[in-house]
Amino acid sequence: MIRARNVLPGIGVLVLTTGAACAWAQQKTPAAPESQGKHYVLPANKDTVQWGWLDPAEKPKLTINSGDTVSIETLRHSLDEIGPGVSMDEIVKLRLANPGGGPHSVTGPLYVNDAEPGDTLEIRVKKIVIKDDGFNFNLPGKQFPTVGLLAAEFPEGHVQYFKLDPKTMTTEFKPGIVLALKPFPGTIAVGPDPNEPKEKAGPPIHDAKGRTSTLRPWKNGSNMDVNEMQAGSILYFPVFQKGALIWTGDSHCLQGNGEVNLTALECSYKEIEIQPIVRKDLHIQWPRVETSTNWVFMGFDEDLTEAMKIAVREAVDFLAGQKMVPMTREEAYSLTSIVGDCRVSQVVDIRKGVHCLIPKSIFVKK
Numbered sequence: 001m002i003r004a005r006n007v008l009p010g011i012g013v014l015v016l017t018t019g020a021a022c023a024w025a026q027q028k029t030p031a032a033p034e035s036q037g038k039h040y041v042l043p044a045n046k047d048t049v050q051w052g053w054l055d056p057a058e059k060p061k062l063t064i065n066s067g068d069t070v071s072i073e074t075l076r077h078s079l080d081e082i083g084p085g086v087s088m089d090e091i092v093k094l095r096l097a098n099p100g101g102g103p104h105s106v107t108g109p110l111y112v113n114d115a116e117p118g119d120t121l122e123i124r125v126k127k128i129v130i131k132d133d134g135f136n137f138n139l140p141g142k143q144f145p146t147v148g149l150l151a152a153e154f155p156e157g158h159v160q161y162f163k164l165d166p167k168t169m170t171t172e173f174k175p176g177i178v179l180a181l182k183p184f185p186g187t188i189a190v191g192p193d194p195n196e197p198k199e200k201a202g203p204p205i206h207d208a209k210g211r212t213s214t215l216r217p218w219k220n221g222s223n224m225d226v227n228e229m230q231a232g233s234i235l236y237f238p239v240f241q242k243g244a245l246i247w248t249g250d251s252h253c254l255q256g257n258g259e260v261n262l263t264a265l266e267c268s269y270k271e272i273e274i275q276p277i278v279r280k281d282l283h284i285q286w287p288r289v290e291t292s293t294n295w296v297f298m299g300f301d302e303d304l305t306e307a308m309k310i311a312v313r314e315a316v317d318f319l320a321g322q323k324m325v326p327m328t329r330e331e332a333y334s335l336t337s338i339v340g341d342c343r344v345s346q347v348v349d350i351r352k353g354v355h356c357l358i359p360k361s362i363f364v365k366k
Contacts (some may be wrong), residue, residue: 044073052101053211061112066278071271075105095199100203102214108247115244120279127273134267187250189222191241201351225346234290259346294357
């Protein structure tokens, strides 16, 4: 059941976006969302979750207004079939049971009124509440020789389950190793780009029904695996479909940059609370993230160098366009080389990802 209640949207993140950031420091400051909006709850069940596909023809599970907030529940991979006690053989069967689709369970879509192609959708990640178990696995390299960075070196595959402590936000990897959890959505997407290029590798992007696989990240987000997207961050997506259409899943509780063996510390959420805001004043080509300390720019391509070029070009274009301290594009390129921190987001999603961080602290002019 979908429930709604009236709340005041959070103020903390709003302050973050109106200071130094100044609407990506190049556009006019956006109007704040309504001071009082509705809060919705979207549970995860067989009616609200899709397995491995984004389908713009799927009937929206919820319709909201810009500035409303939504708490979304998520499931583990393969419609919650992967959990403690599930063997590697069973995981392989599940991987083969959805040809072409991703393993991800994605809740949605959410329809945002007034969102139109060409707009930007700003999504404020307000809160993440995790469930209490997680896992990591790599598939058998003898059967999946290209899935995972070193797949051929691990022919038998491996799965490990974890008990997560939501109170301390820690888990024990094994006796003597304790991990601090840093949850973020591995997959969060708006509706697919109708001009997404044809696949360069791997299974087809689209199936016979016209659905888009969740395997690859692209301009609409999807399987980005960017670990900066934690609670308190703000995500920006170019809109390609009327109503924007939001899905999220592939929930992560911790992930290193690269996600090298195939999976993160995969988990699921009791809720990820988001606040989508339609931006008519901002037009971008690729997803971006804003945190309290950095602006984050992304690039995706089958070729890691090309992904790096896209992310760097996005950072350069931002710096050359911002109004806090005007600079030439040559100066922006130089500054990106000096302070930009470009990281490999993941190398296991067919399309590889790079994200480049530009620190806000370098801007000292009020």
